[in-house]
Amino acid sequence: MRALKILTAAVCILVCQMISTDAKAWWMWSPGDTVDNSTQSMIGTGYHPEQPIDFPHNIHAGKLKMDCQYCHSAARRSQSAGVPPLNTCMGCHKIVATDKDTIKYITEKYRRNEPVEWTKVHDLPDFVRFSHKPHVLAGFTCQECHGPMQENVTAAQHAPLQMGWCIGCHKDNLDKGAKISCNTCHY
């Protein structure tokens, strides 16, 4: 009897998964599998989500020739590049272009002490331990992975971010200290 219950439960779970998962592949019906939760195999190059405001990289990095690390200052110091806090924006935009709607928006946010919630674009699976620091230290430019941001408005996924792509580049840069052992990224 109990076995029967469990069975029905199992079937229901499986069915729900088939429905709820956008299972492009049947092996994504793996219950409770965060090791497999990569959406990368599904969403690849060109993934370009909506953002709360269209931050014009092309103006800041392109026209004004600002250094990427002026805002993404954590890139050379930690694993995450770091999206700038609002006070970085307000550093200039207390004065600059205060008439624009977007600036009004962030000013309001800043006044109300509310953070802006950006949508993550370059989203690696949870089992990949990528760190910006060594790549910046090794002297790679942001564009090599993130594409010509100085020409785009908001970010879109430039590189495929597949393991083959990582390995390829690592193999080319062994002399720079790049490693190809598994536990460089997976641990």
Add this chain to the structure above:
Amino acid sequence: MSDTVQWDKTISDVNEGILKGVEGRPHPTYYIALAFALTLLITGVVSWGLIATFGIGLSGKSSPVYWGTFITDFVFWVGIGHAGTLISAILFLFRAKWRNSINRSAEAMTVFAVITAGLFPLIHMGRVWNGFWTLPLPNTNNMWVNFRSPLLWDVFAISTYLTVSLLFWYMGLVPDIASLRDRVKGFKRFVYGILSLGWTGNIRQWHHYETGYGFLAALSTPLVLSVHSIVSWDFAMALQPGWHTTIFPPYFVAGAILSGCAMVYNLVVPVRKMFRLEGFIKEEHLEACLKLTLLTSTIVAYAYAIEFFIAWYSGSYYEWAIFRGRATGPYSFYFWTMTFCNCVFPLLLWSRKIRYNTPVAMVICFLINIGMWFERYNIVISSLAEDFLPGSWGHYEPSIIDMCMTFGSFGWFFTWFLIFTKFFPFVSMSELKLIMPKPLRRKPTH
């Protein structure tokens, strides 16, 4: 041997007698058997569903006993799959006539057994949805498989074996299907027509057929030895005491043939009853099969003995401890069951009377199959449970799910086998005709 067979039928009865079963209704016991097999099959499917949904934790395994009944079943079924090719290929090359009456069933058994075996590595995987990673497929991750791993060798060994034995079996079927096609009407005729690949039975076709058949036999002969040797390397290549021995390949092959022959006997006897084939599968043939069983059982007994001797003689403490443990430790029950079933009971077959006493022989063969399953269980579990560091020792008892999977695998096997017996000639008519008397000759009387 089969020259002295007391035939009471002639080749002219063959088609009629054998195809009756296929066209007419078999003995009611057939349906009972089929129903039983299907129930088992369902249990198996259900338990696999549960494992896939909730996790491999449903099986009773633990650390250090990472392998349990699933691998036991795997090895067991690969073993069963053995006798088929042996009987059909090697005995064919040796021109052992008695094989002709049972080779079809043996080959069928082989194919289905190997299919069954092939399932278990998947069932056993922690993340079966990634099972395809064990195949050398090009991928975007620049990842490749590890050709040093015996498990990978298994993948190749099993698939090769399955392919070859499937071909061998099907090729043998073609002429019979053709004669079946010629007897039936309508849709059946259409299906059998396709399956018989336009066989007309003219001399050219027979010529090619014979050549091809001989060729396939030659091809599959080494496989008989290779497959189970490779399976045995799954164990022999690991460092575990009780696994890490060179005797494993021959020992496994012998064991496999033993269980295979026993299984053939267990299958043929009832089916022979269901389809009323007593006239075509004679006691003499079955008896020959039992002789083979007896032979291999003695080989296995020798292997057991040698294994023990070497364990002691090697002077390796860990090795000897494992074997002592097998005989006296927590798993001694399995060990002694195995010894009695595989080495002691088969000795009864020395007596001709018992060889011709079908019920008793059935029991013995049944016991042998149990014994062989326990042998694998014994090898897998007892070496893992108490190996090197006493601090890491554990204990294993099969969980309900484990047992359901095991029975399920039998269900799966028998379902296929019974379906086959219903729709295809269970005895190779074309080959049977080679050894049966011509109708013109008077029946020998004495």
Add this chain to the structure above:
Amino acid sequence: MERLEFDELDKLSEQKEVFAPDAAFEAPVKNIGKGHLFMAVEEVMPEIGATDLEVRGEIAESKGKGYPIARRDVMRLFSASAILGATACVKRPAEKIVPYVNQPVDFVPGNPVYYATTCNECPAACGVVVKTREGRPTKLEGGPEHPVSQGALCAIGQASIQGLYHPERHKSPLIQTNGLTKEFSWEAAFDRIGAIVKGTKKVGIITKGSTGSQRKFYAEFLTKIGSKSENVFTWDANGLYSSISEAHRLAFGVEGLPRLELARASTIVGIGSDILDVGTSVVYHSKGLSQALSIKGIEKGELVQFEAVMSLTGGRADKRHVIPVGSELATTLLLVRSLHEQSTAKGSKGAKAVIASVLDANKAALDQAYDVVGVKKEVFEALARKMLEKPSVLVAGGTASFDENATSLQVAGIFANILLGAYGSILNFDKGWSASPVKAGDMKRFMEASADLDVVFVIGTDPSFTLPASYGFSEALTKVKTVVSIQNFPAEVDRLAEFILPADHYLETWGDEEPVSGFLSIRQPAVRTTVNSRQPEEMLMWIAASAGSPMGYADYRTYLSAQWKSYYEMAGAKVDYETFVKAVLRRGFIGKLDTRTVGDLKDVKISLALPESGLKLVSPFDHRLRDGSFAHIPILQEVGDGMTTIAWDSWVAINPNTCRKLGLKRNDVIRVEGPGGFFEGAIFPLPGLHPDAIVAPRGNGHTDKRSTISNGVGFNPLAAFAKAEDKVTGQPVTSGQTVKVSLVGKTYRLAAMQKHHDIGNRSDIVRTTSLAALAKESGDKDLDTVPDLYPDVLHRGDYRWGMSVDLSKCTGCGACMTACSLENNVAQIGREQILMGREMHWIRLDRYFNGEVDSPGVTFQPMMCQQCNHAPCEAVCPVLATTHDDEGINAMTYNRCVGTRYCGNACPYKVRRFNWWTYKWNTMGEKERDRNIRALNPDVTVRTRGVMEKCNFCVGRLRDAKLSAKERSKEFGREFRVQDSDVKTACQQTCPSDAITFGDLKNPGSGISKLRRDPRAYLVLGGFPEEKEYGLKTLPNVSYLMKVGADHESVAGSEGTHAPEHG
């Protein structure tokens, strides 16, 4: 200004005579000197002083719902929902990035921030460095510079992070009126309590033992509201504090605990001592003992233990004498007698006279004591001679500090130590002694005073669980009109309370401790309150305020900084006070040792009564759960008791021979009937116990639904005890009462992680040697050249990581297991999974008995992945999920694993762990397998169902270290390599006995290289290279150091203690 501040701080740190232990300080793990802790304190901790007015306004006005935390919660939520989304197996939602609004200037997202604070789990007050990520504590480590912890931390300290995030903490103030529990706002609660307090002046406070300003503050509170200031009653179930302190008051007229510098001792005699289990300061004493017993040239210290139970201390002892329960006092006096007879005995004439008089008074008893104790006179004499040759000390306590003679025992100990001349060198009572965290007899005082108390605050302690019911505490409390229970986690006493006020966890609070007089150890918040809780002291302030007599402090911090003024003068810093405090906060401690003159031994009397025979019940502290205040922490339940390896259970340990005599088998449930009541529990036959001892550990058996973790686990042995008090102090005691045992007829499987208890004649697993043999040894060992057919092992990388474990240092305390699990997100799986043998510990403690059952030798062998260079597991994985990297590490790639588990079979050490289910984080929810997302280490992948996992030498830490080395190289333009001090694995970092060493084998100067060449070094299952027998030839990078027995006894044991699970 900044610069000047640094100079000041450096000056402070130079004042090293804050009772610097003899060993040089280990270099810091995470160098506190560099990094965030040296930034101006506001920037590091916006919570305290703040950068700009706006923020300060924020903080002051909103505690708990202040926005910096709110933001972080948002971040957490999103990451959480991401993981949950995945586990629920819907497509992962697009992750959000939520940056700060005002990011602290020197905060780098993705980089940890470290706070120095002080552990509050026991009065030992170890210094702790809290690693926080985005404002969320993720790992605790012993303060590397802190003299008490010296970088190490015990299992309990490590685990307190799970206490912080425990989902079952009270969420808001509760008021219970006739059975109904209602949530209230803080204001309402304060108003009501304030009104009551205003009405009556009869207020009392029961509080846990503390050496800081806490007690002073409570007294001040009481006086403020017009109650008697002595109505502060301290209670700690560990009787050691009160008995030692009281004994010293009797002996010398001044209170306090002498600071025990074991490192200076050469022979240490423990009388039932539990310095490695619980003691008064377990980390400090473990460090000291491990130095004392370590091999110096051809010499090594010796620990001789007399005990009835089988404690970790006893297991560590070189020589162990089993004595009857309750005969500790007799044993001590016998030793005192032998010492006194020696001509070389030290100590003044007066003192000797006093001792002589005591010995004479008890002459008759002492003469027959030898037979009762079961140790010959010669043994004592030999021991006495040995002790007088070299600096030696006698340490008494353990279960003996729970019985009626506790104080007398300590007095006898004082006698012995006077005769040994231990005072002044090993025992520091005049310079840098410790004040007792509890006052002896406080509980007795409360029982008397309780009649005329109207309001009682119970703060951070739970006597209604830690005292036997027969003592009548709960009854006394029920008589009190209003009981206010202030706990950071639900406690038994809540049942009796009208008001339940959730207190902050110590990682959220301000505070201070004075573990050694004159030495201040500071407690500061590492995180904003995670639930709606408050600091107990501030609650009292509010109550005082609403009672109409405010205490006049803005908050507890201002009170504290007023207290710390004296240290400011002492330090003579030239900066202003605020800056000074900030500087101190960065280090977490400050101080100079107080000194005082202690008179000679006063005239004290001891009356010795010999224990009568018969089964005696002893209930020592479980070394993980202590008195039960940590039973709700899953990792501590899971680590398992050191001696029995039992997890998630209580057990009744009985000597196997006694079991045989009484016809009891393992797992039989017996009913233990004592004078006070009875309890039922399953038997674990434990070698080494006295035949008459029935040993049932405390800690489990919480009755009410306190926590899903502790609920229904084990039993509380205190149920069997009748009310008993210390003859001298009147402190309630619980030990050595006579009991009857009877079979219940049920059996109950104890979840012991180790099924087999002796080494089974295997000789190359635990190897032993002797000093004599070592003396002969010469030259360096080379473990890596092994003749085989494989190509040579090439380590192309810049490093080759190796580890060494010293078997003669490991005490089996389990701190490494805890640290490892917390660092690497190892799941806790609960009892029924452990019964199946599925424990997940990456590092396990194999415990082997050897010798005869009555007094066995014990060896603990920490067993983690050996990182073999010829790894059997690597060859067999079909999908290359486990591979060898170029630095010698055997890498495990979880996301590639398909779960064939072949590697687990191939591993001869069986150190690989398989995820049979998707074990969720810590067992903290409905099911034992539900995890708590916040308590995870964000730098380590969370494994899910169907993948193999194992120790990876904390490769994440290695990577961080290598990156910072690279960074430095870039900065200074020359090559920097990772040094020993730059990286430590979690287990090594926290080991209180320094048994584990880790480092770079390519650097010949590194500690690990030295130890791998050490004559004691060997490889497990590596055969006997000296006899050209190389075992399995797996060539591990983990080497072990042979256990050094006092004599030639070998640890490879007989089948005598063979007690397998399966029969």
